[in-house]
Amino acid sequence: MSSPPELRLLGHFQLEWQAEPVELCRNGQRLLAFVALRRHVSRTVLAGTLWPEVTEEHARGSLRTTLWKLPRGEQPLIRCSGDSLVTADALHVDVHAFTETALDVVQRCGPPVTTGLPQGLLRGEDLLPGWDEEWVRLERERLRQLRLHALDALAEALVREGRPALALEAAWESVRTEPLRESAHRAAVSAHLAEGNLNEAVRHYRSYQRLLREELGVEPSPRFTRMLARHGWRSPGVTPD
The missing domain is CATH 1.10.10.10 (Winged helix-like DNA-binding domain superfamily/Winged helix DNA-binding domain)
Structure with a gap:
């Protein structure tokens, strides 16, 4: 055949x-x-x-x-x-396979426990790099955003499933793609907290806090800070939910 x-x-x-x-x-x-x-x-x-x-x-x-x-x-x-x-x-097109995987992760909020990390999400290859037509740029950004949402959803699901090490892998892929994206950093902190590593979680939070201050002159959201407060860490003016 x-x-x-x-x-x-x-x-x-x-x-x-x-x-x-x-x-x-x-x-x-x-x-x-x-x-x-x-x-x-x-x-x-x-x-x-x-x-x-x-x-x-x-x-x-x-x-x-x-x-x-x-x-x-x-x-x-x-x-x-x-x-x-x-x-x-x-005709098999890799973009469609990637899109189906990413949408499946987002819609189901992650994979079943028996599966590993979807490799298509981890590779993070750009669509037609070097092509500068407007229609390519628009589609490239759509796929980038879809991948980021899928990685965030995947990391959160893996934390819920009790697999924090894999959750960190997914979270760090999102961080590397978009270092200022708070949801990715929250997912990484959630994974640290799931392992009981409050010190690692606080260190990650403070690193992100410094990055935000230097790049944008803003602070992490109260939601992010309260994540740590619920585990005993105190930041001025923030209390647990």
Whole structure:
């Protein structure tokens, strides 16, 4: 049985067919990436987005030429559906697999106890690095935010499940991605507290407090401070809930 085509957009662009890399011209890469991300897009939107500085007629001509140059196997990578273009059902796109994993974690607030850390969340590869088109930047930021929310939810769930070491791994991935994000630091402190390491929790809190003061001139939220107060640590003006 032939293996289905695979499209990688995280980390770098790579198309594989029959387990072999397939070279595409730059326009072919852009077209396939755009349609794969959207799954279903009209010809007008596609042509206007990829060739915005030419006439509509010229843009549609460039679209037809680029489509014609795409490789064809048992079925095309992109098929027509009326005035729209749709990716082949068999095409596996890593972005969709990542999105499904992240949304599953967010919706369920983490994995069942028997599973480990979802590796797709830990790798943290950017979407098409080096591509500076606006449509790529928007999608890149969407995926970054989704990953951060999934990592926070994963860390919190792992703390509840009694796996603080894995919770710290997830929390630190979020911290490394966005060092000023308080929810990630709260998740790390929760993991320390779950292990009974109040000293580590306070040290982490104070490090984050210094970072906020230096970068933004603000303090951590009262919610964050009360987390430590509930475990016996006292900060001026803050009492446990």
